[in-house]
Amino acid sequence: MNLNRPIMATKDSADASHQVLTFCLGSETYAVDILLVQEIRGWTPVTRLPQSPTHMLGMLNLRGSIVPVIDLRVRFGLEQAPFTPVTVIVVLSVQTPSGRREFGLVVDSVSDVVDIDAAELKETPSLGSKPSVELIKGLAAVADRMLILLNVDELIRCDLAQAEVSATTRAA
């Protein structure tokens, strides 16, 4: 590692290097901090929820706790793909101001775990105001791939915020 290189990373990713889990959505490779991943499990049907956005697939029984599952393809506006034997649910567990929350992300397949240097993170080029850009923490080039690092906190916040908005509009 080149120690002379100035650290240009944001505060929260200042710790020099960390491991991420990479997974595929179509031809794109995404990554999440490995420390947030609670488990990876094969796709099983979930219980649909009424009055929920399309990317909210439904609820899953994860050893007794009821966990919402998000279709990441739909969330990112990609074409929906049929669920196959390699389709997996990546279960994340994240500490939020309102307590620990667990949720699942449906992805095409998981690839591997790689080290990325926080300093190597590149900013997402802004292309218009596509909302999903906010869900991306940054880009990293590993070998010949481009990893898209997910901003998990933002993903949760968006989902919760959406829920609150819809709840209040319905109440009104």
Next chain:
Amino acid sequence: MTLEMDQFHAGFFEEAFESLDAMENALLQLDPGTPNADAINLIFRVAHSIKGGSGMFSFTEVASFTHTLETLLDELRAGRMAVTRPIIDLLLKSTDVLRGMLQATQRKTPVDQQTVADIQFDLEMMLVKRAPAAGPVVAAEVAPAPLHPKEATWTIDFCPNARLLAPGADPSRVFAELAEMGTMALVAHADKLPAFADLDPEVCYLTWTITLTTDLPAEAIQNVLDWAEAECQLRSEESVQRRPEVAPATIVTKDQPTDAAPAAPGAPQPSATPQAPVGEVGGPAAKASSAESNSIRVATEKLDELMNTVGEIVIAQSMLMQLVDGTKPPRVDRIRAGLIQLERNVRELQESVMRVRMLPIRFAFSRFPRLVHDLSARLNKQIELKMTGEQTELDKKVLEKIGDPLVHLVRNSIDHGIELPETRMAAGKAAVGTLFLNAYQRGGSIVIEVGDDGAGLNLERILSKARAKGLVGQNDTLSDEAIANLIFHPGFSTAEVTTELSGRGVGMDVVRRNIEELGGSIELRTETGKGSSVVISLPLTLAIVDGLSVAVGGEVYIVPLVAIIASLQFKRGRARRLAGVGEVFLFRDDYIPIIRLHEAFNVEPRCRDLELGSVMVVECDGRKVGLFVDELLGQQQVVVKSMETNYHRIEGVSGATILGDGSVALILDIPSLVRYAAERVAA
């Protein structure tokens, strides 16, 4: 602040709030005429320990307030001030202030300085005024004649037990306290003192003769000496200059050191004295406090975890059972037998875990003696509160949510149910009205009755109001019960009706909604001139729901059994279309709307013909709705899981559960579905 400090704080607050409750209870039992020394001591101890704790944690405001409170209580305890109604009221207010201060301190919000200062001033004034005790605490029982504060000189032979020093007692403390009471002369007798070589430093060889001139009654001296009673041989006699008109209150002392008798020996314990007007409060509360010492404090989260795990076992067990049911080799019978045994054990385990979460309803009832005391004084009414079944247990969550509705009902009874003493006398009833709170278990539910022997509801007026509001047709005749239950109708809670109905309509619909949200039901009985009562029926627990599982398309939903009135199989043509409402059908003389669950939840159903599926009639808030589903699957008990743990509330769904096959099923929220139907009609 460090984590550990926070933990200590939490412990302090928890304890302080509990002891404040105990203090309040003791205050309510306190009768100005015959003050109970035990109660005063208890109150004093509470104030003292809160002062100590708050001092330790530097909650200076609390400490300063409790100090003033303690000073006043000390006067009462020592019998230097009489226990009067104003003092009891002031002390009750002080508990409120203290509670407020502690809550503010706990939340780290500013304390309401003004109120605190006011009450503290009142307390100080009370101390300054310090009306000479008309009948000091203990003296009240011993000397019926009022004691004039005349000086008398007493001679006390203080011969402590030789072993007095061993437990760390110090006779000089007794002397110091006596010295404060008046002029004291002390003579020590060292004649029993052995030679230095034989001296045992732990043995007390000295005796004393105390000459005390004081205006305080004999009992006050006795109280000081009592402190050393168990360890000393005290002999005291009244001596010179005793005024003849003073009641001959000799200090009775025990010649033999007894096993630490906690009560003042000279005074008969006032346990035989009539109880405070709040009646039966004292007994059960006192019993309960001794039962509590046998319990441990456990964080609710731990119980929830336990509960979840047990729920998991239940599900895993039924999963196994389903697997076994599908196979048929010879050994399966033995497996099945084992599973049946397991099922029984697991059910028992589940029930005991559930019982851990249960608390006696006393926790919800405990606020009422105070409420009745305050409100009846303000309204000049005489009310006796009778509570039964305080030991009846129900789930902590239910208990937390039942408090406000109960307060509402009790308030209503005091405010509008029970009449003024004169009115009652004129009607040939006892001047003292009775308010009763009963709790008991009936089957799988808890029944709480709140009632009074007051005037009852004015049914005619309710009916005419309901007719005017168009809730009842002009020519309809209703049973008395049906009329009484009209007050639960949301339309009744308008200000105008409220005054006309003497307030009985205030928020009764809210009470009803709260009860229904808990999965319970409420009904009202009234008899003009004799009183009325409200009967609330609640589920034992919120953690488990008796439900009917129904299928819509590929989904399974659970409908709480308590909301279901009937399930119907439609014949062709029963449902009619009604412009603006949609589908309706005739059910027991009423046209009720139909909600197609697949439409409400946007699910692809297996059938759209009402004749092919099932219609369940569900009710909430007195409104009925027909819920159309594909198929009824069966009745089962399910463990309720919150959706909010990882997600958020969803309209129409009150929670989720895990079925025997491990899949998640949503539990329908009938009140919100009924509202949905109403909104759809309104739209």
